[in-house]
Every structure is written in structure tokens, then in C-alpha cells.
Amino acid sequence: MTGHPFYALHSHAMVRVAAATPRASVGDCAANAAATIEQARIADSRGCDLVVFPELNITSYAIDDLHLQSAQHRATELALEAVVAASATLSPVLLVGAALPRNGRLYNCAVVIARGRVLGVVPKTFLPNYREYYEKRWFASGRGLAGLSIDVVGQSVPFGTDLIFAASDLPSFTVHAEICEDYWAPTPPSTAGALAGALICCNLSASNIVIGKARERELLAASQSARGVCAYIYSASGPGESTTDVAWDGQGLIYELGQLIAESRRFAREPELVIADIDTGRLAQERLRDGTFNDAASHLDHPETRFRRIAFDHGAALADIGLERGIPRFPFVPNDPVQRDADCFEAFNIQVEGIAKRVEATGTKRMVIGVSGGLDSTHALIVAAKAMDRLGRPRSDILGFTMPGFATGEGTKGNAWALMRALGISGEEIDIRPAAQRMLEEMHHPFAHGEPVYDVTFENVQAGLRTDYLFRLANQREGLVVGTGDLSELALGWCTYGVGDQMSHYAVNAGVPKTLIQFLIRWCIRTGQYDEQTNEVLAAILAQEISPELVPADAEGGLQSTEDKIGPYPLNDFFAHYVIRHGLAPSKIAFLAWHAWRDAAVGSWPEDLPEAARVTYDLPTIRLWLERFLFRFFQISQFKRSALPNGPKVSAGGALSPRGDWRAPSDGTAAVWLDELRANCP
Numbered sequence: 226m227t228g229h230p231f232y233a234l235h236s237h238a239m240v241r242v243a244a245a246t247p248r249a250s251v252g253d254c255a256a257n258a259a260a261t262i263e264q265a266r267i268a269d270s271r272g273c274d275l276v277v278f279p280e281l282n283i284t285s286y287a288i289d290d291l292h293l294q295s296a297q298h299r300a301t302e303l304a305l306e307a308v309v310a311a312s313a314t315l316s317p318v319l320l321v322g323a324a325l326p327r328n329g330r331l332y333n334c335a336v337v338i339a340r341g342r343v344l345g346v347v348p349k350t351f352l353p354n355y356r357e358y359y360e361k362r363w364f365a366s367g368r369g370l371a372g373l374s375i376d377v378v379g380q381s382v383p384f385g386t387d388l389i390f391a392a393s394d395l396p397s398f399t400v401h402a403e404i405c406e407d408y409w410a411p412t413p414p415s416t417a418g419a420l421a422g423a424l425i426c427c428n429l430s431a432s433n434i435v436i437g438k439a440r441e442r443e444l445l446a447a448s449q450s451a452r453g454v455c456a457y458i459y460s461a462s463g464p465g466e467s468t469t470d471v472a473w474d475g476q477g478l479i480y481e482l483g484q485l486i487a488e489s490r491r492f493a494r495e496p497e498l499v500i501a502d503i504d505t506g507r508l509a510q511e512r513l514r515d516g517t518f519n520d521a522a523s524h525l526d527h528p529e530t531r532f533r534r535i536a537f538d539h540g541a542a543l544a545d546i547g548l549e550r551g552i553p554r555f556p557f558v559p560n561d562p563v564q565r566d567a568d569c570f571e572a573f574n575i576q577v578e579g580i581a582k583r584v585e586a587t588g589t590k591r592m593v594i595g596v597s598g599g600l601d602s603t604h605a606l607i608v609a610a611k612a613m614d615r616l617g618r619p620r621s622d623i624l625g626f627t628m629p630g631f632a633t634g635e636g637t638k639g640n641a642w643a644l645m646r647a648l649g650i651s652g653e654e655i656d657i658r659p660a661a662q663r664m665l666e667e668m669h670h671p672f673a674h675g676e677p678v679y680d681v682t683f684e685n686v687q688a689g690l691r692t693d694y695l696f697r698l699a700n701q702r703e704g705l706v707v708g709t710g711d712l713s714e715l716a717l718g719w720c721t722y723g724v725g726d727q728m729s730h731y732a733v734n735a736g737v738p739k740t741l742i743q744f745l746i747r748w749c750i751r752t753g754q755y756d757e758q759t760n761e762v763l764a765a766i767l768a769q770e771i772s773p774e775l776v777p778a779d780a781e782g783g784l785q786s787t788e789d790k791i792g793p794y795p796l797n798d799f800f801a802h803y804v805i806r807h808g809l810a811p812s813k814i815a816f817l818a819w820h821a822w823r824d825a826a827v828g829s830w831p832e833d834l835p836e837a838a839r840v841t842y843d844l845p846t847i848r849l850w851l852e853r854f855l856f857r858f859f860q861i862s863q864f865k866r867s868a869l870p871n872g873p874k875v876s877a878g879g880a881l882s883p884r885g886d887w888r889a890p891s892d893g894t895a896a897v898w899l900d901e902l903r904a905n906c907p
Contacts, residue, residue, distance in 0.1 A: 251465075258308050288467065313340060333352070367386045386414055389422060402429065421532040434491075450481055456481045475497055553821070557876055560832070578873075584612065594695075605733050606623070630691075634774060679777070695729075716881065717857045730870065751833070796822070812906045
């Protein structure tokens with residue numbers, strides 16, 4: 226535990242939530258209150274800000290006509306008094322379920338409790354009255370009830386379906402409540418709640434279990450959190466409710482933007498409390514980026530004008546309480562092997578279809594590609610080969626050129642030739658050293674006179690010559706130059722502008738980050754996209770260190786290392802994802818990266834990532850490379866992206882085309898981002 230505010234999740238607009246499944250009963254309100262208080266105290270000890278309990282967890286759900294008994298109403302009131310009194314010394318906001326009479330009607334309600342007071346009461350809108358459900362026999366709908374109040378536990382509090390609960394000292398902590406059937410309806414009340422400003426939508430549910438219903442709940446929670454651009458907390462009744470005609474499984478779900486963040490065990494005999502940290506800052510950012518969200522609010526005549534915003538002081542301390550949330554180390558690569566393979570299938574075929582359409586549209590006779598034996602050119606080449614297969618064209622119409630320079634290793638050149646032969650393309654070799662030497666001589670560069678000067682000019686003379694050759698060869702042989710540079714290099718500006726690897730006729734890799742390229746090649750091997758000879762070469766290429774091979778080896782034989790210069794690609798891709806896709810503050814990106822990478826034994830890794838790559842990074846290392854990433858991305862690289870050739874967007878994580886996801890000035894500054902990081906990251 227550390228004292229700096231950086232380590233506190235609340236500093237980063239995150240909220241800790243829980244879906245509780247207490248032991249239920251058949252109408253024993255005192256026992257229900259005790260079970261609720263027990264769960265609330267556990268949640269408090271674990272730093273929770275919000276706990277969502279099941280529908281009618283105080284009264285009990287499956288008690289049929291007992292709902293209409295005065296004794297049951299009084300027992301519910303006394304039980305609520307106990308829970309409210311106990312909450313005075315607890316931090317979490319509690320959403321509990323109770324049947325409450327008001328004005329000659331009985332309502333199935335969510336009661337919102339915080340620090341010894343009832344903040345408000347939300348009645349259920351949609352009452353199921355089909356198959357095993359008979360709720361209209363007992364309850365009245367809350368539809369249309371707004372601006373009202375109710376007397377409960379000696380307090381007069383807001384009552385209606387027009388309530389949002391908002392922490393005055395934690396701006397991102399805004400809550401809406403609905404109940405069970407409400408989110409099975411075609412028009413869930415939480416839609417209006419989200420459009421009115423709630424970032425966390427909650428569902429208190431009883432929901433007896435039948436075969437397949439758990440999947441249906443997951444689908445509804447996922448879709449509502451995606452459409453509502455919100456978190457969705459769902460809690461269903463568990464063991465203890467009456468099983469006269471139905472049974473209960475106690476499913477708890479926490480979703481965010483369509484993604485499952487945490488879920489409970491089902492059919493557990495013991496009380497269950499599933500806890501996760503919700504990134505409300507990310508949700509708020511997503512709403513800013515999603516114009517359709519605001520259009521939907523306008524279409525519904527701006528629900529925020531009809532909702533009451535119930536403010537409360539939450540009093541959350543800025544303390545290090547850890548992080549109850551898995552942070553993927555590779556945001557472009559799922560840890561789950563099934564999802565990983567599905568993503569790789571889509572990514573690979575997006576690229577294949579992209580280049581195939583360009584070949585068809587241009588009527589080009591050949592593809593021209595520089596083959597270095599490195600990762601990017603390898604992947605571009607196997608995509609090109611698959612495109613030719615799909616078009617019914619011979620692979621010999623792909624012209625591969627390996628162009629050794631002053632630092633090209635025999636290993637990479639050998640791999641380049643081995644790959645070209647294995648794929649059956651037309652391969653040639655052009656030694657660029659004589660032309661590079663002549664250019665350096667005419668420029669009076671020190672290297673031309675025997676001095677070991679390996680500056681940016683020395684590097685770019687080689688990079689530029691390679692691209693120049695490719696374009697002239699394409700002219701000569703009626704071809705199309707296939708770009709090989711990837712999204713990671715574009716983010717960092719790690720490419721040579723104009724007559725260099727930044728330019729091509731079609732940038733097939735421009736939407737694919739370096740970390741994903743490695744997994745795509747592994748997927749190609751694993752799924753038999755090519756023959757065994759090709760697979761052997763691909764495996765050898767994956768095992769190489771990433772190097773541009775533009776500078777000769779040092780006295781100890783050490784090769785030029787890209788990652789020594791610009792930082793580890795896993796970190797750079799992590800940074801890029803949260804900058805490009807989510808627009809998060811640098812200090813928050815550092816916070817997430819620290820939790821993701823500080824301990825190799827914690828969390829999941831993609832299944833086929835080599836053990837040697839399962840490394841750790843401490844906070845000083847993360848901050849060092851994040852500073853360099855921010856400077857390169859915001860200050861010195863945008864002009865390269867502004868002139869980017871065509872290429873397909875591949876990942877929902879974002880792309881950098883000025884015609885797509887990313888538009889920015891080429892003469893911007895990184896000062897805002899660097900200042901934020903330095904001010905808030907220790």
C-alpha cells in the first residue's frame with residue numbers, strides 16, 4: 226500500500242462495485258436484513274463504493290399473496306430500519322429491494338441507502354404477468370411516476386422512476402436503478418437513465434432460473450451496457466427463496482461497454498459477493514466520442530430534463546486499495562484462446578480482402594514487396610500470397626525483393642529467401658550498398674570516407690533507396706507496391722517519411738499493431754494456412770530480435786535493437802490503445818500499465834506467448850517509455866500519419882488514418898500530456 230494519490234483508483238475515475246447474493250428466506254425480513262448487513266460489511270471492508278442486492282431481498286420475492294399482508298409490510302419496514310442504521314458506519318451505497326406501500330398501492334422497489342439515510346426509492350416499471358409470473362396481482366407499476374416522495378423509515382425521500390443518484394465528491398459515480406423485468410422490456414428504463422447521465426446502471430433481480438436463462442441475462446446485460454455506454458450491475462436471487470414452483474441460481478454480473486468484467490458463481494450455497502472496479506472515466510470518454518449517444522438523447526427529448534439528480538457526499542478516501550479488475554497486458558490480443566483465434570481470423574481476412582480489392586480495382590498485374598526477413602514484411606507477404614490465392618492468381622505474380630544494406634544479417638536475409646521460395650513467389654535480390662555508398666559520397670557524408678558515423682542520414686539513405694527501388698520496379702513491371710509498416714511504427718513515427726517505408730501504394734499492415742502481427746503469424750502456423758516448409762520459416766522469423774538492421778553490429782557483435790531505442794512494443798501498444806481508442810490521461814494509462822505489468826504471476830497471458838516474453842515492468846520503466854511515447858506520438862510523428870496511404874482499419878482498438886479514426890495537427894505539442902503525467906505520476 227502506498228500513499229501517493231496516483232495509486233488510488235478513485236484518482237483515475239474508477240468506482241468499485243459489487244453484485245451481492247445474500248442468503249435469502251421465505252419472507253423472514255429480519256433474517257434478510259441480517260444477511261444484507263453482513264454482505265454490506267464485507268463489501269465495506271473490501272473498499273466497495275456500491276453494492277447491488279437482488280430484487281425484494283429485504284421482503285423476499287417468492288411469497289405470492291403474502292405480499293399483501295400488513296404484517297409483512299411492517300416487517301419490511303423494520304428490516305429496512307435495521308439496514309439503514311447499520312449503513313451509517315459503512316462506506317458503500319446500498320441498493321436493496323423491498324415491497325413498499327404508497328397511496329393505496331404496493332410497489333416493488335429499489336431502495337437506495339447511503340451512510341444512514343435513504344437517498345430515494347425507485348419503483349419497478351414493467352411487471353411480468355405471463356407464464357410463472359403474476360406480479361400485477363400484487364404490485365402497481367411505477368410507470369409515469371415522477372417528482373414524488375415516499376415516507377420510509379421515518380424519512381420523506383424522493384420516489385419515482387426519474388431518479389439518478391450522483392456523488393458530489395466523485396463526479397463519475399452516477400447511478401440508475403431498474404428492477405428485473407425492466408431490462409427484458411423493449412424499452413428498458415435504464416436507457417433513459419443512461420441518456421440522462423448515469424454511468425452505472427443497476428438491476429435488482431429475482432429471476433428464477435430455467436435452462437438457458439443465464440445466457441439470456443448475460444446477453445441483455447452485455448447489450449444494455451454497450452448500447453447505453455455504461456456499466457451494468459446485475460444481481461439475481463439465490464438459494465433460500467421459495468422453491469414451491471421455481472428455483473434460483475444467484476447469478477451476479479458486472480459488465481462495462483459490452484464486456485464482462487466479473488461474474489459470480491451460480492447455485493452457490495454460501496453468500497456470494499462479486500466485486501470489480503468500473504472505469505467510469507472510460508465510459509465518460511466513450512460518450513464524448515459517440516455522437517449517436519447524444520443524438521439518442523435528443524431523440525428522446527433529452528431525458529436529463531426530466532430526471533431528478535439526487536446528490537450525496539460519498540466521502541471516498543484517496544487510498545491505495547489495489548485494483549479489482551483484470552487489465553489485459555495485450556489490449557489488441559485477447560487472453561482467451563477461442564476469442565484470440567476468432568480475432569486473428571477476422572484480422573487476417575480483413576487484410577486479405579483489403580489488398581485483394583485494391584489489386585482488382587487497379588487492374589495491376591503484379592504486387593511488389595520488399596522482403597527483409599523481419600516480422601512486418603513477412604506478414605505483409607503472407608497476406609499478399611493469400612490474396613493471390615483468393616483471386617485465383619499465381620503467387621509468381623508477387624515480386625519479392627530482398628535488398629541487403631550495410632547491416633543486413635545473413636540470418637534475416639536467409640529467412641527472406643527461404644520464405645519467398647516456400648511461398649513460391651518471384652524473388653530477386655538487389656544489393657543497395659553500391660548505390661548507398663555513391664549517395665553518401667556525393668553528400669560528403671563521413672561514412673563515405675571511412676568514419677563510423679551511423680546517424681539518421683546514414684540510416685535513411687538505405688531506407689529511402691529501398692522504397693525508391695520498389696516504386697521504380699513497380700513502374701517497370703506494372704506492379705503495386707505493398708506497404709509493410711505497422712500501426713505501432715506509425716504511432717511512434719518509427720518509419721522513414723516520403724521516399725521511405727512510410728509510403729506505398731497500399732499499406733496493408735497500417736491497422737495492425739506489432740504485438741498482434743506476432744500472434745497473427747502464430748495463428749497462421751497453428752491453423753495450417755500454409756505448408757510445413759513455410760511454417761518452419763515463419764517460426765524462425767518469430768524467434769528473431771526486432772531490428773531495422775541499418776547500423777552495423779558493435780564491437781561485441783550486438784545488433785541494432787529497435788526496442789532499445791523506442792521501448793518495448795508490448796508497452797508501446799498498450800499506450801497506443803489507451804491514447805487512440807479511449808483518450809485516457811497519461812497518468813491513468815501509467816496506472817493501468819503498472820497494474821497490468823508489475824507482476825508476471827498475476828493475471829492472464831495469451832496462451833501461445835513464449836515464456837521468455839512474459840516479463841514485468843516497474844513504474845519507473847513504464848513512466849520512462851510512456852514519456853517517450855507521448856513525445857513521439859503527439860509532437861514529432863503526426864506529419865507522417867497525415868500523409869498515410871490507403872490501408873484497411875483492422876482493430877476496434879483504433880487506427881491512425883487521417884481519413885478514419887485519427888485526425889490531428891502535424892505541428893502540435895506534447896506538453897499537455899507530458900505535464901499531466903509528470904504532475905500526477907510519482
